[in-house]
Amino acid sequence: MSLPVFLILLILTCGYAGVRGGGPERWAASLLVAAYALGLPVHLALRGAGYDTALLGGAAIDVVLLVALIWLAHRSTRYWPLWLAGWQFAAVVAHLAKMLDPTMQATGYAVQAQIWGYPMVIALAIGAWRHRQRRRAGDPDPDWKSLLV
Numbered sequence: 001m002s003l004p005v006f007l008i009l010l011i012l013t014c015g016y017a018g019v020r021g022g023g024p025e026r027w028a029a030s031l032l033v034a035a036y037a038l039g040l041p042v043h044l045a046l047r048g049a050g051y052d053t054a055l056l057g058g059a060a061i062d063v064v065l066l067v068a069l070i071w072l073a074h075r076s077t078r079y080w081p082l083w084l085a086g087w088q089f090a091a092v093v094a095h096l097a098k099m100l101d102p103t104m105q106a107t108g109y110a111v112q113a114q115i116w117g118y119p120m121v122i123a124l125a126i127g128a129w130r131h132r133q134r135r136r137a138g139d140p141d142p143d144w145k146s147l148l149v
Helices: 003-020 023-045 056-075 080-100 106-114 117-136
Strands: none
Touching: 003 023, 003 117, 023 056, 023 080, 023 117, 056 080, 080 106, 080 117
16 A cells, blocks of 8 residues: 555544544544554564564554544444444454465455555544534534433
């Protein structure tokens, strides 16, 4: 996948969500940036191995991000975090598949583990934009569900 393209998309989207989004959008932006920042040293350290073997550090980061996104989807009043959690689950399954089948092609593993980042940041941008539209229309658009739910 194109690292510069994704990095630009991540920065623009998360910056927009951080400035214009509500609580769930800011949380998601922070989670995505943190996961990227934590994953970068893991990928740089394994630059020679590439995706020939399962990246356990990357898998651990992806599992933690999945749990955080599930929490966000449960607590948020928005629907888009469900999509983020689903796409993140697909990335976790890619790691599991490589662990179960070490002969999986490195390119296939890399694509399966990385491709989901693109729709995730796009959904975040749309979610932040929709939040802004609802606020402009006079909708209070609460960020979080009641703790009793």
